[in-house]
Amino acid sequence: MTTKLFFSIVLLCIGTFLQEFFLSHLALFQVSPDIMTIFIVFIAITVDQKSSTSFGFAAGILTGIFSGNMGLNMLARTIEGFIAGYFHIPEESHATARQKTRKFYVAILAAGFFGHAVIAAGYNPLGLTPAYRIFILGFLESLFTLMLAVILNWLFLRKSFAD
Amino acid sequence: MPKFFTLFFKYNNYLLFVVYCSISLLFIKLQNDDTLENLRTGSIEFSAAVNEKLTNIMYLFNLDKENERLMRVNTDLLTRVLNLETTAADERNRSKILTDSTFNASGFIMARVVDRKFSDRENMLLINAGWKNGIKKDMTVLVPEGLVGRIIAVSEHYAKIMPVINTDFKVSVVSDSSNTMGILSWNGGQESIAQIEHVPISSPLKLNEHMVTSDFSTFSTRGIPVGRVVRITPDKLFYTIDLRLAVDFSSLTQVLIAPLKIEPEKAAIANESTLLEQLP
Numbered sequence: 001m002t003t004k005l006f007f008s009i010v011l012l013c014i015g016t017f018l019q020e021f022f023l024s025h026l027a028l029f030q031v032s033p034d035i036m037t038i039f040i041v042f043i044a045i046t047v048d049q050k051s052s053t054s055f056g057f058a059a060g061i062l063t064g065i066f067s068g069n070m071g072l073n074m075l076a077r078t079i080e081g082f083i084a085g086y087f088h089i090p091e092e093s094h095a096t097a098r099q100k101t102r103k104f105y106v107a108i109l110a111a112g113f114f115g116h117a118v119i120a121a122g123y124n125p126l127g128l129t130p131a132y133r134i135f136i137l138g139f140l141e142s143l144f145t146l147m148l149a150v151i152l153n154w155l156f157l158r159k160s161f162a163d
Numbered sequence: 164m165p166k167f168f169t170l171f172f173k174y175n176n177y178l179l180f181v182v183y184c185s186i187s188l189l190f191i192k193l194q195n196d197d198t199l200e201n202l203r204t205g206s207i208e209f210s211a212a213v214n215e216k217l218t219n220i221m222y223l224f225n226l227d228k229e230n231e232r233l234m235r236v237n238t239d240l241l242t243r244v245l246n247l248e249t250t251a252a253d254e255r256n257r258s259k260i261l262t263d264s265t266f267n268a269s270g271f272i273m274a275r276v277v278d279r280k281f282s283d284r285e286n287m288l289l290i291n292a293g294w295k296n297g298i299k300k301d302m303t304v305l306v307p308e309g310l311v312g313r314i315i316a317v318s319e320h321y322a323k324i325m326p327v328i329n330t331d332f333k334v335s336v337v338s339d340s341s342n343t344m345g346i347l348s349w350n351g352g353q354e355s356i357a358q359i360e361h362v363p364i365s366s367p368l369k370l371n372e373h374m375v376t377s378d379f380s381t382f383s384t385r386g387i388p389v390g391r392v393v394r395i396t397p398d399k400l401f402y403t404i405d406l407r408l409a410v411d412f413s414s415l416t417q418v419l420i421a422p423l424k425i426e427p428e429k430a431a432i433a434n435e436s437t438l439l440e441q442l443p
Contacts, residue, residue, distance in 0.1 A: 020210065021217055049176050057183040064190075066208040070199060071190030078183040084174065122191070 012055060015039045016062040023138065023148075031141040033148040036063060037115060039082040040077065041107045041149075045100070046160060049085025056081025072122045080115035083107075100161040101153060107151050112142035256417040260307055271419040272297055276285055277321070279415075286354070288312065288324040290418060298322045301382045309388035309409030310334065310376060311418050322420075327389070328354045336389050337381035343368040344377060347389055347406065352413050357390060359404040364397055374406060384421060396410040 001147050015035050036059045044052030060077030066069030087107035089100055116138040124133060153161070165216050191197060222229075235296035260273065274292035287398060292298050294317050304311040304324050313328035313334075328349045336347045336359060343366040345359035362368060372392045376383040 021213055050179055053176070053180050053183060057187075060187065065202060066210050068203045068207065069194075070203070071192070071194060075184060075187035076192055078180065078187060082176075082180045149300050 002140075008055065009058075011039060012059060012062065015060065016066070018111065019063065020066045028144070029140055031116075031137050031144060033095075033144040034141060035113060035148065035152075036077065036146075037080055037108060037112045037145050038149045038152060040081045040102065041087070041111050042157065042160070044081060044084035044111075045087060045089050045104050045107060048088055052081035052085045053078055054081070056084075067162070069123055072119055075122075076115045076118040079118055080111040083114050084111040085092075097158075097161050104153070104157075104161065105146060105149060108146050109142045112145045113138050116141045188252055202349045211424055219315055225338050252416065260419065274298075274322070274418055274420060276415055277416060286326050286384070286412070288326055288418075289417070290322050290324060290420075291320065292320045292420065293322055295318040295319050298420055299423050302386065302423050303383045304418050305387050306415070306418055308411070310383065311410055311412075311415065313382050314420065324418075326412060327357060327408060329380070334389070335377045336374040337377035337385075338368055338372045338392075339375050341367045341369065343372075344379070345374075345404065347374070350392055355408050356393070357408050358405045359392075359406055360401070362402045362404055364400060364402055367391065368395060368402065368404065370395060374422065383421075388403060 019035050023035055040052055040056045040059060040104040043055045054096050056079070057074055059081075060074030061070065063077070064073035067073055084107045087103050087110070089095055089103060091102075095103070115133050119135040120138060121130070124130075130139070174332060190199070213251065261285075271317075272292055274290035274296070277290050277291045278289035280287045288311070290298075298314060298317050300314055300317055304313060304326075310327055311322045311330070314322050315325045316323040326333070327347070330349060330351055332347075332349060334347050335344065338346045343362055345362040347357055347359055349357045359374065368376040370392055374389045375390065376385055376387040376389060378385045388409045390406040390408040392404055393407045396403040397407075
């Protein structure tokens, strides 16, 4: 349990680093894929809602330090973790790998969209209209994050969603 | 009390969420607090430092591409500079000819030397004007300084010049002061020195006399400067005369082509002896 927790914290730090120094440079139409959402959803799917909410909160602190909007990031990530918790797959579940993967992707879309909506509602550096930044950019960011999740799933996470 | 704990454990997900949200909202409210401000400043500095290091690393990886790009830019700039310099030099030479007050260039065709073949025996020049520009075979080529040569072949856009410094070139010359006549030729070797043949030993030719083309020439108009006498060596019957040519062939870039000398009557009388008898 402690090893798993330690491993998750290390992953959280690596994810923050990647997000801040690499993925944020891949912005297209003002949005970039969010590896932190993938991480939070992965925790929610494989562990439980409480953990995902807590990790979301922690991820919010870390990304908030770099972005300068600590409170808003904490709130958005906490909501992401909490929403993703509803997609948790219990260990005793008989779901197939395909079903688990699909749930993982839907959770990313849902959590990503709401997380982005919270940040977009509280912070508007580009002076865009609320509808545009919440719905259009929110949808785009969730889509980019989903694409990154598909790649990561294909490369690393397939084992975790095995039957 | 047990009921409270049962409720707490049952809904602890929500409670945790509420607690985290409350803390987050508190942070939003204290956004401009000094401690948070310092934390933010520190994180920006850290972030900038890491970004700088990463940029440096990426720059090292992209050095090949950067070098290639700079090479392309250099090539492009060099081409532009060369083009500009060439155009400027052409323009300078052109205006030098046109502004020469001692020489009237109207009626002459101006052309640029585009190729030259220099060796110790054969020298040929190629100009960028051909029959489309009105160039014809046997036209005289000159510059304000003096005679350059004659046109020996013409294509649509180019013409070949046999310069004075060609062993096959011959032109009749005359001294502008003593009226001594001779045939100018070039025997190879030094490109600035030509020779004058058939000058009798009795002629009053002196050193530094200027030679110009004479009326005897079949292609050249008279009076075009050719050079200056620099050495006179007496032989049995004729002088061997060295002439320093007026034109510097090593720096020849622009030339003028004089209109063709048309003297059909002169040619006819020179070749047809019966013509004289027919005239009154």
